[in-house]
Amino acid sequence: MPEPGRMPRLDPLAVTRARWAEQTLPGDPWPFLATGSLSRLHQIVSRALDDRLKPFELSRTGYFLLTTLSLIKGERARLGTLSRYLMIHPTTVTLTVDQLERAGLVTRERHPHDRRATLVRLTGSGLERVRQANAALQDDAAEGPLGELTGRYRKLFEALQEVRAAVGDTDF
Structure with a gap:
């Protein structure tokens, strides 16, 4: 009301x-x-x-990058792998890693078998920061749009997953 x-x-x-x-526009409005x-x-x-991420000093891209690293075995990945997973330009990944590295949330290291590749590794501080951010996003008392999604995240994901698969989003 x-x-x-x-x-x-x-x-x-x-x-x-x-x-x-x-x-009377021609065609289907859908x-x-x-x-x-x-x-x-x-x-x-x-x-x-x-x-919601502002108190954690994380951008959306930084949050997605840290969360992705936390879920990868060894908590490290090539810059190119992160670019493909996150569907963002390699330059954006590099700039985001620069910011996260300055904050002490990730480090860069040489790939053990490929001299051309650089790995990004999640630090203990990075893991703690992304855990805190994820806990805040799961807060049942959240107000606003994210609060409205509480209890609906899975349903939304499942509804979109079918469409994403149909348009080829599962191809890495």
């Missing part, structure tokens, strides 16, 4: 759907509505995630 004196909030994509029919929904959800969750 909206507060007295306030207009109820409208779903802009529901309005768009209604206007599509009124304007591609626009589905991709618009994904884009809006991405923006909302990204903003909320940024806010």
Whole structure:
């Protein structure tokens, strides 16, 4: 229920759907509505995630990189592997590793068998920081968009996993 004196909030994509029919635009509105929904959800969750990670002095990319390293055997990976896993440009990985290294959360080391490759290793401080960040993201008392996702994360993941597989996201 909206507060007295306030207009109820409208779903802009529901309005768009209604206007599509009124304007008699050609074609099916669902591609626009589905991709618009994904884009809006991405923006909302990204903003909320940024806010939640701020106390840990982590960017989203830094958080994803640290979490990925924590889940890899040996807690280390090549820069290129991280780029592929995270689907981000190699330069972005390098810049993020630079920031995390300055903060003492990762170190760089030579690959034991390939002189051309550099490995990124998670430090004890990095592991502790990412554990704290993950605990904060699982806080059932969280307010806002992330709080609304509590209890829905698995359902959302499973719904998107089928679509991601269909578009080839499982190919590394």
